[in-house]
Amino acid sequence: MSGEFRGEFRVRELVLGIEGLALLRHAVDGDEAFLKERVAEIRRFAHADFTDLTDSGVEKLPDGGALVSELDAAAGYASWSAVYDSLPSSYIEVEEPAVHAILDGLTPGVALDAACGTGRQTRALTARGHRVIGVDQSPEMLAKAREHTPEADFRVGHLERLPLGDDSVDLAVCSLAMTHLPDLAPGVAELARVVRPGGRIVVTDMHPFVIALQGQCLFVRDSDELAFVRNHVHLPGRYLEAFGRAGLRVRGCQEPLFNGRLAPGGYEEFIADAARAAWNGLPIVVVWDVEVPA
Template sequence: MSGEFRVREMVLGIEGLALLRHAGDGDETFLQERMTEMRRFVLDEEKVPDGGATVSELDAAEGYAIWSAVYDSLPSSYIEVEEPVVHSILDGLETGVALDAACGTGRQTRALTERGHRTIGVDQSPQMMAKAREHAPDAEFRVGRLERLPLDDDSVDLAVCSLAMTHLPELATGVAELARVVRPGGRIVVSDMHPFVIALQGQCHFVRGADELAFVRNHLHLPSRYLDAFGRAGLRVRGCHEPLFNGRLAPGGYEEFIADAARAAWDGLPIVVVWDVEVPA
């Protein structure tokens, strides 16, 4: 599926979200600035950054094969707020055998090995896994999918899955697989894109070519659906963390062009959710 990267519509949407969130109690000058900017964009008096690109939806295998080349070089507000929460949970756990499910370029694989775990990284993308081997050379890596992990039942003490469940149309299968491979008494740490972000912004685009963007679809998973999936898998929730937007806008992106509106639109909203669950002993 292909479409067009509509920068003006995105700019107007962010301006509108800032207005929606602050119309009732916002500073009058700020509100008037938003109205003035929107009027200029609508009338083409204010030119937006050139989109100039088509957008294609790719499956996870093809998408991450392309994304792997630049994934680690791109600043990410999602990762910046997610990692401290995940790592604080990991710091409180005893060492053992750990799984990094959908390990990508291995940022959590490295975090697990640095904490003394014997770590197995699993990902369906050989290109992403090649990067992971560079970041965590002491870990073991296996090609596999989150929905069918290449591990035996009850074979690890800890499983981590970071920002990957959003690519699954439904949660039950992925959660059940994590529960299957973790021993009784073990822990599972899952981070995901917050449903607020996906409902409001949708997809995360990356550069595919000189004049083309692409994305791997993010599916919206409400907390109630996570709780249902955990319950079906027999897991017990220990904690749920929702770190907030930290003010970072993607450098060079369209939101930097309307920074005041963008920060007002996202300020105070959770952008990631982190679940800390355990397999009952």
């Protein structure tokens, strides 16, 4: 555990924040009945006792008393690995079609799945004929990846210190991992180092809008405690700066939008109208397609 943060999961504040964001985004052109319902729910939730699940109107909301801790990436993904593949994710659902469309246009070769986790991109790359090297700092996540794709070459390593030689792969994919780095530059520079001239790099990340508004992605740890691995806001300008420093050329950038899926059993399901109004039309991931100049 990093020790940087340990506190309480505050359902009331999160619910009120979502309701407020829905109001903010629709204050000018929102339907009057919709706006009145948001105000009414804010009043109700603001005065509700969230520790008393029998309280009228909030009996289905989760208890607000769960502990939440920040974990470093090693401890966080060791714990997260047990349930990671079973959790539905709107981020992955909108990210994968964009990534797969890029991969479908590439000639098979040697590919790196950097910060591969349980190997979902390793599976996509292998299915397209690539010989894949998967790298992750979490042995627990790599164990899951090996179960899915035993033919791939999996190695323990960090984004900032990849265990590969210079110019050793034709393609590198890094999915939803750069957000955990306080500084993008070292990770981007490493990807540029290992990809051959003329090769491609596909980087996806949680969109800075989402991180700035919502903060961290929580998961259940040890059955009764919530935890997160910190996400950092990386604005597009920072990415462009990091790509430029590494000598990379941007071919394209996509920003897939929220698809309407709310996490099953989460607090947002109980304020679904407000949650969808808050997030609809906002990009939730960013997909970068860049190349190493020949």
